Amino acid sequence: MGEYLSALANAACLAGKPRGYLIFGIDDRTHKITGTTFDPYKTKGKGNQDLHLWLSLGLHPNVGFDITEVHHPEGRIILFSIIAAWDRPVKFKGTAYIRVGSSKTELAKHPELERTIWTFRTDWSAQVCETATIDDLEPNAIIRAREEYVKNNPKKKDEIPGWDDITFLNKAGLTIHGAITNTALLLLGRAESSSLLSPAVARITWILKDEKNQELDYYHADPPFLLQVDEILNKIRNLTIRVMPSGTLFPDPLDQYDTWVIREALHNCIAHQDYNLRGRIQVIETPDNLILTNLGRFLPGDVQTVIMQDAPLEIYRSPFLAKAMVSLNMIDTEGGWH
Structure with a gap:
């Protein structure tokens, strides 16, 4: 399982995706829900360690992953969601893995893919937070942002007051087509909305x-x-x-x-x-x-x-x-x- 998490983190990086997924309880070919009896909370890693802890300690760098249990009417599903590698391959117990087609293999056997990961950089600050809305931004921070934006754009002083908040945020480079980015949450977000940036820490x-x-x-x-x-x-x-x-x-x-x-x-x-x-x-x-x-x-x-x-x-x-x-x-x- 640790090798698969490494492979999926590296594959997600190459695909330009923020996360990779390992799912139990769904048929690979038909995508039909079959259910699973696998319990990640009772299963132990080597040395009788908690599975989540044991897997986390084996991953380097520890990019982080979440486990979600879904009780669907057609069967129970377990979802592992792992953050994509960033500027270096993710290894498990010292070895990096990759998904090639439907197979898992050592990344070292594919040097061209390994080189791509080493040079790949995803701009975390530009990523859209799918669950965030403009209500997660602090109104006073938006007011202050408008004031500072005017200082940098004095020629637009008379035009800016006519912009609604979404228009302003788009023009100031804080949102993308109205979607709230990590940058918007970092600079203008409410304190309680910082949890939306998890696992990143904004403090x-x-x-x-x-x-x-x-x-x-x-x-x-x-x-x-x-x-x-x-x-x-x-x-x-x-x-x-x-x-x-x-x-x-x-x-x-x-x-x-x-x-x-x-x-x-x-x-x-x-x-x-x-x-x-x-x-x-x-x-x-x-x-x-x-x-x-x-x-x-x-x-x-x-x-x-x-x-x-x-x-x-x-x-x-x-x-x-x-x-x-x-x-x-x-x-x-x-x-x-x-």
């Missing part, structure tokens, strides 16, 4: 630590990120320090941190986070430092590569999200977003 955590690295305070910020970034900024204790310029005895007051730099760093953490890794963005404040972290491989490979080429990166992990953030005045184009 920014601010942590305050003392000089002994002991935690003093914390704050969790869930969507809408368009509004929550200001909440995070207000949590940061940006102390006023005094510096003595050369040639005078009168000190100048300065903020400990330039808010423009905080804006750039935090917004770029949102834009570059790999949400498939199910982690949170962290803002850690110490007496002497402000550390911002997000999850995801550095796409150029290393900083030296970026410095040596002296040019913006040609690819981005979430181009749909980045473009939407540009339209909402969250990030700028000078850094090479376009």
Whole structure:
């Protein structure tokens, strides 16, 4: 079963689908419901482990899967739904598998398919959340989005008020033909709607630590990120320090941190986070430092590569999200977003 989950995750990637499915209780050829006695909740993996846990531990990277039990009038059905591989093959117990026709085989026997998976990148931020509607977006966030959009498009200032919300969201690059994307939920979604992004995690955590690295305070910020970034900024204790310029005895007051730099760093953490890794963005404040972290491989490979080429990166992990953030005045184009 673990090998099949690996094969289906990799096959879904090659097919450009968000998930692969393993179904018990339906005939392969006729698709007639036959029912099944298989119980994934009672079946054990090796070492008497819970089956779901045992399979999850065997998958690398652990892309995640769901088990659904359907009680149909014609028979009981068990559905395994596994997230597609992304930029690398999914292995089970160290070996990657693939579906070729109706057969399962080792991916290593098909190097051309393996190469395709390694170079395949699905933009998670552009995916449509099928169950989401405009009611899952925060009205105040939409109002703020309109305000920021006007700043970036002053020539349309008189035209924008005549757009209904769906028209505005389409033009701002947050929805696709009115369908709610992961980007729309991330930037404008209600806090309780963040569960629609599961298994991805949409959260920014601010942590305050003392000089002994002991935690003093914390704050969790869930969507809408368009509004929550200001909440995070207000949590940061940006102390006023005094510096003595050369040639005078009168000190100048300065903020400990330039808010423009905080804006750039935090917004770029949102834009570059790999949400498939199910982690949170962290803002850690110490007496002497402000550390911002997000999850995801550095796409150029290393900083030296970026410095040596002296040019913006040609690819981005979430181009749909980045473009939407540009339209909402969250990030700028000078850094090479376009």
